[in-house]
Amino acid sequence: MQRYFIEVAYTGAGYAGFQIQENAVTIQSEIRQAMAVLFKEEILLTGSSRTDAEVNALQNFFHFNFDQAIQERHIYNLNALLPPAIVIKQIIPMAANAHCRFDAISREYSYHVYKNKNPFLYNQAYYFPYTVNFDLLQQAASAILTYTDFTSFSKRNTQVKNFICHIAESRWSREEDHMVYHVKASRFLRGMVRGLVGTMLQVGRGKVSIENFHAIITGRDCTKANFAVPGHGLFLVKVNYPSDYFMLQS
Structure with missing residues (x-):
């Protein structure tokens, strides 16, 4: 077989x-x-x-x-x-x-957000027609790199008992007429990327301070995070395996 x-x-x-x-x-x-x-x-x-x-x-x-x-x-x-x-x-x-x-040793995701109505991004990105401070988004993304416990960004009713994730990349970029959040980690929890994005967007709007963003992470309480972003803006970009994995296995 x-x-x-x-x-x-x-x-x-x-x-x-x-x-x-x-x-x-x-x-x-x-x-x-x-x-x-x-x-x-x-x-x-x-x-x-x-x-x-x-x-x-x-x-x-x-x-x-x-x-x-x-x-x-x-x-x-x-x-x-x-x-x-x-x-x-x-x-x-x-x-x-x-x-x-x-x-698999890591996975990479991206989340796409656009401000101005665009039919070509419909169902491929999150329409978020608000002014967002991009520098604050980057500060929040960088803060994520300093933590490993992401209990606050795991949805309830999960069977996972371990909430430790090692984040290798966390950053925002501007791509033409929309913004993209890039994140790479050893593993992801249920709803984690959407929770991170939703909460960071609140930071970018000035609704949540950087200090409070840190507090949300350390508080280990998912009711404080914002998961209210749609699934269609999220992309699983890549599943990473060890170097030469496919050559050695075949």
């Missing part, structure tokens, strides 16, 4: 998230259905990173075991069966013990 990784990209609009759910259409359920049609059997998929409803991904992975050799034509056929919002970029043969979730 051969293990394979599937690299996928997708837009999340209209989907209930990445992971399969009962009575809901998700990225995983669409890919499983396409594989069942093509290969005439149900194939179990394990995902590397969960994304919430409406969230997009430039890169995400599944792994699965299969007793047939996957050919380039299979990728073409699967993409023909999948809806336009989902693409399989490649299918990679791996070692039997390779695990797309547990072997």
Whole structure:
């Protein structure tokens, strides 16, 4: 039995998230259905990173075991069966013990925000028509780098017991007519990026001071953070594995 990784990209609009759910259409359920049609059997998929409803991904992975050799034509056929919002970029043969979730060493996200109405950013960024102090945003983003406990930015009703995340990158950039928050970490908690962005935007508007932003982080109370930003502005950019991981595993 051969293990394979599937690299996928997708837009999340209209989907209930990445992971399969009962009575809901998700990225995983669409890919499983396409594989069942093509290969005439149900194939179990394990995902590397969960994304919430409406969230997009430039890169995400599944792994699965299969007793047939996957050919380039299979990728073409699967993409023909999948809806336009989902693409399989490649299918990679791996070692039997390779695990797309547990072997990942970090993940990168971006969150896109725009001020002026723009139909080309609709459903791909958060329309936030307010004046924001960009320097204050950067101060808040830099402050995040000094902490490891992000209990305040994990939504309630999570099964996670450890709230420690090691942040390698946290910054804002200006890109044409919108702003982008970039963050890279060893792991992310449920709702974490949206909580960080929502709270930082309140800093940028002067609603929350930098001092209070620090206090929100150290307070370990998610009711003090602002999670009220939509999922469609969020992108999973990259899932990182150790250097030469794919070359060594294949």
